[in-house]
Amino acid sequence: MLINADFSLPAAVTADQYQWKASPQSGVERVMLDRVGEEKARATSIVRYAAASRFPEHQHPGGEEILVLSGTFSDEHGDYPAGWYLRNPPGTSHAPFSDEGAVIFVKLWQMPADERRSVRIDTSAPAVWHSAGDRETCPLFTGDYEQVCLQRLAAGTAMFPEAVESAELLVLSGALVAGEQCYGQGSWIRLPAGEYPEFTAGAEGATFYLKTGHLGGALPEIPG
The missing domain is CATH 2.60.120.10 (Jelly Rolls)
Incomplete structure (x- = not known):
């Protein structure tokens, strides 16, 4: 499949x-x-x-x-x-x-x-979140292969201020906007390496799961 x-x-x-x-x-x-x-x-x-x-x-x-x-x-x-x-x-x-x-x-x-x-x-514990400007981050995992976190963005904040090796995200609340497309709660997005300045938080901000780096190198062996 x-x-x-x-x-x-x-x-x-x-x-x-x-x-x-x-x-x-x-x-x-x-x-x-x-x-x-x-x-x-x-x-x-x-x-x-x-x-x-x-x-x-x-x-x-x-x-x-x-x-x-x-x-x-x-x-x-x-x-x-x-x-x-x-x-x-x-x-x-x-x-x-x-x-x-x-x-x-x-x-x-x-x-x-x-x-x-x-x-x-x-991730509901306030102590695991860290603020930096219009962005709050809850680190979940960092390894050689990938980085995983939750992020909260204020309205209008760019999701990716710079190019990414790869990214995968799930919108947990609020919405992300890219051009005329609005990705609300429950939306899953996977992006290959590149720049994505069009992705910004919607009018109510956005909270999302984010994994980066995991598609930039060799993938784990797929089961037969």
């Missing part, structure tokens, strides 16, 4: 374009944003857990990155309400579930094989 699989091209999916598809597990649906592979895939998705739904224990050979968007996502290691960022390195396993229901942003099989760092950050 190939969805937005040419990483040299821009890609975008707005919330009104979501197409929810059933997963192999009852009560769990997903929107496939990009994907290379079948059930074992290099994949970026929005995943929705119905109340009392769960997955059996399974491994993530290529790692797993999660941002909880709503509800409470859980596994045997803890409960993670909206705003939690989780990073499970390659080779880890868990049995995820949600008692009340949850929506999460998930990236699978996109970490280098030697990554070993587990990350748990509550």
Whole structure:
């Protein structure tokens, strides 16, 4: 299966374009944003857990990155309400579930094989945010392969003040504007290396997940 699989091209999916598809597990649906592979895939998705739904224990050979968007996502290691960022390195396993229901942003099989760092950050905690001018940043992960953060921009602030090696973002609140296109809450955008001065925060500002640098070099090996 190939969805937005040419990483040299821009890609975008707005919330009104979501197409929810059933997963192999009852009560769990997903929107496939990009994907290379079948059930074992290099994949970026929005995943929705119905109340009392769960997955059996399974491994993530290529790692797993999660941002909880709503509800409470859980596994045997803890409960993670909206705003939690989780990073499970390659080779880890868990049995995820949600008692009340949850929506999460998930990236699978996109970490280098030697990554070993587990990350748990509550982005709703004021202490994890840092201000600089019209921009607030919540650092989530920095490695040789990528940089990940949340950002809040005041209205009219340019998203990228300079060229980027590559960028991927998910709008969490407010909107980003590029020309006549408005990317509201839930919009996912992936951009190859270049300059993007047209992307600015909308009239109410914008808060978004941002990953940079990850498409500038060799991608992790895609599962067969």
